[in-house]
Amino acid sequence: MATSSGVATWVKVCDAGELVVGIGVSALVRGKQVALFKTGERELHAVGNRDPYSGTQTMARGLVVQRDGQTLLATPTGRELFDFATGQCVDDPMTRIATYPVRVVNGFVEVRITVRG
Amino acid sequence: MNQDPKHPLPNVSDMDTETARKRLVVIGAGMVAHRLVEALVERGATDEWTIDVFGEESRPPYDRVALTSFFSDRDPDDLVLGDGSLWTVDGVRLHRGVQATGIDREARTVSARGRTYPYDALVLATGSYAMVPPIDGKDTPGCFVYRTVDDVAELRAYVNELAARLDRPVRGAVVGGGLLGLEAAGALQALGAESTVIEFAPWLMPMQVDEAGGRTLRRIIEQLGVQVRTATATAKVRPNRRGTVGSMEFADGGGSIDVDVVVFATGVRPRDELAREIGLSIGERGGVACDDACITDDPSIYAIGEVAHIAGRTWGLVGPGYTMAEVVADRLLGGDATFTSGDLSTKLKLLGVDVASFGDAFAGTEGSLEVVYADPVGGVYKKLVMSDDAKTLLGGILVGDAEAYASLRPMVGSELGSDPTAWLVPDGVTPIGGVSLPDEASVCSCNNVTAGAIRCAVRGEGTAEPCHDLGSVKGCTKAGTSCGSCLPLVKKLLDEELTAAGIETSNALCEHFATSRAQLFDIVRVTGIRTFSELVATHGTGRGCDICRPVVASILASLETGHVLDGEAAALQDTNDHVMANMQKDGTYSVVPRIPGGEVTPEGLIAIGQVAADFGLYTKITGGQRIDLFGARIDQLPAIWKQLIDAGFESGHAYGKSLRTVKSCVGSTWCRYGVQDSVGLAIALELRYRGLRSPHKIKLGVSGCARECAEARGKDVGVIATDKGWNVYVGGNGGFTPRHAQLFAEDLTTEELVAVIDRFLLYYVRTADRLQRTAAWLETIEGGIDHVRSVVIDDSLGIVADLDAAMAVHVDKYEDEWAATLADPDKLKKFTSFVNSPDTPDPDLVYVDERGQRRPATPQERATLIAGTTLEVRS
Numbered sequence: 001m002a003t004s005s006g007v008a009t010w011v012k013v014c015d016a017g018e019l020v021v022g023i024g025v026s027a028l029v030r031g032k033q034v035a036l037f038k039t040g041e042r043e044l045h046a047v048g049n050r051d052p053y054s055g056t057q058t059m060a061r062g063l064v065v066q067r068d069g070q071t072l073l074a075t076p077t078g079r080e081l082f083d084f085a086t087g088q089c090v091d092d093p094m095t096r097i098a099t100y101p102v103r104v105v106n107g108f109v110e111v112r113i114t115v116r117g
Numbered sequence: 118m119n120q121d122p123k124h125p126l127p128n129v130s131d132m133d134t135e136t137a138r139k140r141l142v143v144i145g146a147g148m149v150a151h152r153l154v155e156a157l158v159e160r161g162a163t164d165e166w167t168i169d170v171f172g173e174e175s176r177p178p179y180d181r182v183a184l185t186s187f188f189s190d191r192d193p194d195d196l197v198l199g200d201g202s203l204w205t206v207d208g209v210r211l212h213r214g215v216q217a218t219g220i221d222r223e224a225r226t227v228s229a230r231g232r233t234y235p236y237d238a239l240v241l242a243t244g245s246y247a248m249v250p251p252i253d254g255k256d257t258p259g260c261f262v263y264r265t266v267d268d269v270a271e272l273r274a275y276v277n278e279l280a281a282r283l284d285r286p287v288r289g290a291v292v293g294g295g296l297l298g299l300e301a302a303g304a305l306q307a308l309g310a311e312s313t314v315i316e317f318a319p320w321l322m323p324m325q326v327d328e329a330g331g332r333t334l335r336r337i338i339e340q341l342g343v344q345v346r347t348a349t350a351t352a353k354v355r356p357n358r359r360g361t362v363g364s365m366e367f368a369d370g371g372g373s374i375d376v377d378v379v380v381f382a383t384g385v386r387p388r389d390e391l392a393r394e395i396g397l398s399i400g401e402r403g404g405v406a407c408d409d410a411c412i413t414d415d416p417s418i419y420a421i422g423e424v425a426h427i428a429g430r431t432w433g434l435v436g437p438g439y440t441m442a443e444v445v446a447d448r449l450l451g452g453d454a455t456f457t458s459g460d461l462s463t464k465l466k467l468l469g470v471d472v473a474s475f476g477d478a479f480a481g482t483e484g485s486l487e488v489v490y491a492d493p494v495g496g497v498y499k500k501l502v503m504s505d506d507a508k509t510l511l512g513g514i515l516v517g518d519a520e521a522y523a524s525l526r527p528m529v530g531s532e533l534g535s536d537p538t539a540w541l542v543p544d545g546v547t548p549i550g551g552v553s554l555p556d557e558a559s560v561c562s563c564n565n566v567t568a569g570a571i572r573c574a575v576r577g578e579g580t581a582e583p584c585h586d587l588g589s590v591k592g593c594t595k596a597g598t599s600c601g602s603c604l605p606l607v608k609k610l611l612d613e614e615l616t617a618a619g620i621e622t623s624n625a626l627c628e629h630f631a632t633s634r635a636q637l638f639d640i641v642r643v644t645g646i647r648t649f650s651e652l653v654a655t656h657g658t659g660r661g662c663d664i665c666r667p668v669v670a671s672i673l674a675s676l677e678t679g680h681v682l683d684g685e686a687a688a689l690q691d692t693n694d695h696v697m698a699n700m701q702k703d704g705t706y707s708v709v710p711r712i713p714g715g716e717v718t719p720e721g722l723i724a725i726g727q728v729a730a731d732f733g734l735y736t737k738i739t740g741g742q743r744i745d746l747f748g749a750r751i752d753q754l755p756a757i758w759k760q761l762i763d764a765g766f767e768s769g770h771a772y773g774k775s776l777r778t779v780k781s782c783v784g785s786t787w788c789r790y791g792v793q794d795s796v797g798l799a800i801a802l803e804l805r806y807r808g809l810r811s812p813h814k815i816k817l818g819v820s821g822c823a824r825e826c827a828e829a830r831g832k833d834v835g836v837i838a839t840d841k842g843w844n845v846y847v848g849g850n851g852g853f854t855p856r857h858a859q860l861f862a863e864d865l866t867t868e869e870l871v872a873v874i875d876r877f878l879l880y881y882v883r884t885a886d887r888l889q890r891t892a893a894w895l896e897t898i899e900g901g902i903d904h905v906r907s908v909v910i911d912d913s914l915g916i917v918a919d920l921d922a923a924m925a926v927h928v929d930k931y932e933d934e935w936a937a938t939l940a941d942p943d944k945l946k947k948f949t950s951f952v953n954s955p956d957t958p959d960p961d962l963v964y965v966d967e968r969g970q971r972r973p974a975t976p977q978e979r980a981t982l983i984a985g986t987t988l989e990v991r992s
Contacts, residue, residue: 058704096196
């Protein structure tokens with residue numbers, strides 16, 4: 001039972017100017033692969049880069065879509081949709097992707113990552 | 118949340134000062150407890166109540182249903198429910214790693230870690246524990262249960278450590294072939310271990326599926342490499358010389374097998390010990406007895422989730438648990454909600470296999486009839502349980518293909534209205550003739566919305582105005598707003614009701630555009646709009662989706678409006694167009710240089726071979742007479758293309774909805790039978806139409822004589838040489854539904870032929886639906902092939918001059934997308950592995966050698982290869 005839950009820290013990732021609305025980028029944040037998306041002028045999202053259906057690190061290459069007023073992320077195959085906010089797969093309650101808090105500080109994108117203690 | 122772990126307890130006197138508020142204590146911090154607190158906070162209960170939650174696990178509540186994903190996601194913190202802000206709300210406290218050890222009903226206190234916490238209301242949400250059968254050796258190191266994140270973490274560490282030590286795959290066994298057992302087997306597989314599932318019952322998942330369904334399931338998962346033994350009881354686990362698990366023995370002469378790891382997944386028991394201690398009534402097979410308000414014998418004590426015995430049983434699914442949490446939240450705020458029965462229908466994906474079970478799945482109703490469809494080869498088993506007159510649906514089981522689940526589950530208790538077998542055949546989600554769901558049938562079980570409520574909303578009864586699209590139906594009725602599995606059915610009801618009301622159901626592209634693709638094409642062409650944002654602002658709504666964005670990108674590209682990655686267009690492309698390569702199963706890409714007509718020089722072959730050798734790419738000859746190079750990382754694409762372009766190659770558009778190849782036979786140049794120069798024509802056609810963006814891929818073929826060695830009649834446009842010139846055939850394809858192309862025009866000169874193909878292709882590009890090949894287009898377009906012939910050859914619509922001019926623009930403006938990309942530093946930016954570490958390649962890619970080339974490692978190979986270098990160190 002010797003599992004500690006670690007400490008969450010904000011990690012600087014990249015210049016906010018590198019993000020383009022609708023196009024994801026991958027980032028390596030403290031060993032974790034994270035997909036960053038800008039979905040609007042002031043909307044940023046950070047999710048796990050791993051596509052749980054294919055097992056590949058490709059969510060950053062997925063497509064940002066809007067459906068019923070919700071902004072969703074489609075896997076690169078386009079077959080599955082995930083809610084940016086919760087990471088929940090829209091059609092499959094058993095599957096989620098990780099989501100991370102993200103913010104912009106002094107023009108830099110920062111992601112909050114839990115570092116194993 | 119940043120409590121010192123050594124002093125996690127709140128000061129008791131702090132709680133006493135909060136006399137103005139009533140005190141709620143929740144014992145247990147699982148998913149159902151989380152939902153309870155969430156529901157209370159959402160409804161503002163913290164004005165009246167303080168909430169103290171005690172959880173013995175060190176983590177905040179997490180998603181136990183997704184436990185298996187922890188094997189792949191690797192980080193348990195990713196499973197945590199919510200963003201943690203719930204536990205910082207004023208008046209809410211989560212005591213992590215603190216076990217409540219006693220309850221004093223007289224004093225109304227809970228004791229934990231030697232302190233007492235007073236309560237006005239107490240909720241027991243202690244869940245279940247994993248039950249281990251009392252067999253010899255069950256505590257041998259290497260035996261595990263499968264219940265918590267820590268269980269899973271320990272199992273993973275153990276297997277990884279073994280994998281690193283042994284020079285053979287780790288052998289795992291799972292005792293229990295139910296839902297959890299199959300999940301555990303999947304987890305072992307994901308870790309690269311061999312797994313054997315041992316089930317006592319005669320078939321797998323005996324609680325959810327019948328024998329035939331279990332057999333089908335077995336066949337599918339055996340094909341996935343999992344061994345299965347049914348009707349087998351485990352007698353003992355034997356240690357090896359190191360004292361860890363070495364083998365297991367079966368009862369009744371069932372023999373034994375060598376194993377390294379045993380996972381027990383033989384069921385759960387409610388954790389009702391606290392309730393027993395204080396004398397609360399307990400259900401027959403465990404669980405704290407409650408009434409329909411989730412209240413136990415003691416009116417100030419509630420029980421929810423798996424520990425509650427309610428409506429005659431305990432409920433082992435999260436759905437009913439959530440309902441109980443909502444009931445108690447309502448009661449604590451003075452409401453009168455009740456829990457009457459939970460829906461035990463389930464639809465799951467186990468090891469990638471769909472399994473669904475609903476209603477009276479085992480045909481327990483007297484006189485019930487079973488309608489079965491089984492395809493053992495395809496791995497599909499479906500059964501509907503019908504009433505004795507074969508009219509009313511009572512329940513069902515779906516294995517291997519559960520697509521009909523969303524439509525069928527709400528029909529339970531209703532007349533199916535058509536031949537039930539129509540629901541079972543492949544693609545049988547919508548039976549011929551249609552069905553009418555009775556008004557009282559529940560369509561959305563999450564939010565309890567009936568078919569009648571949806572119909573009323575569409576008709577505008579009781580709503581501000583009639584709901585004529587899916588969005589407003591969802592908004593008005595809340596149907597489909599939780600899990601969303603019923604949305605296909607909601608859409609169907611909406612369409613039926615609109616048709617009945619005489620309102621035309623549209624051929625709208627998607628919710629953002631009310632027009633069809635063909636209409637949209639005309640709008641773009643006529644208005645001169647050249648950006649998606651302008652188009653959606655003037656002729657659509659919202660910001661677009663995965664349907665309309667690539668369609669508009671394709672339309673814009675067909676109209677020769679510039680590079681596919683220019684400005685805004687880049688965000689419209691789907692992933693393959695986006696990086697101009699084809700994504701493969703491991704997330705890397707394949708690269709296909711164009712080889713027009715399949716003709717290539719020795720120097721060209723050597724250059725391609727050199728690229729493959731330099732970048733370690735797997736090479737294969739394609740069906741389209743060119744060479745596919747596999748395994749290119751996204752960050753390698755520009756360098757690969759630099760080398761290819763320097764050698765005279767250009768993009769083959771293998772990724773695009775556009776011309777792929779023009780296949781040819783060697784023709785009159787070499788062949789003794791050839792009557793025309795098929796290679797020369799194929800090259801000319803391929804160079805003419807390369808890069809033409811279209812509703813779907815386009816393939817052409819040219820044969821030099823009637824022997825048809827180029828298989829031209831299997832192409833969208835096929836050309837076959839005659840003594841007098843060329844015959845042209847259209848509308849052929851291979852693939853899922855093969856079609857032979859039909860004769861379109863005969864004995865054309867080369868010049869006439871090119872004009873016919875020009876116009877045919879452009880008319881198709883302008884009028885077809887999205888993802889419609891030429892064959893399907895010819896079938897759906899009014900007048901069929903004769904109409905198209907009259908447009909193309911007789912100019913019946915007077916658009917030939919326009920089509921010819923458009924093709925001239927295409928030919929004139931063509932430029933190689935890859936050469937243009939390499940010349941533009943802005944476009945090259947996206948070809949990096951990581952935005953913050955561009956020199957680090959994706960560390961997750963693993964390859965093995967096979968027949969002299971490399972290929973992606975299988976999951977088993979991965980586990981061994983990765984575990985060898987990055988063994989987890991346990992603290």
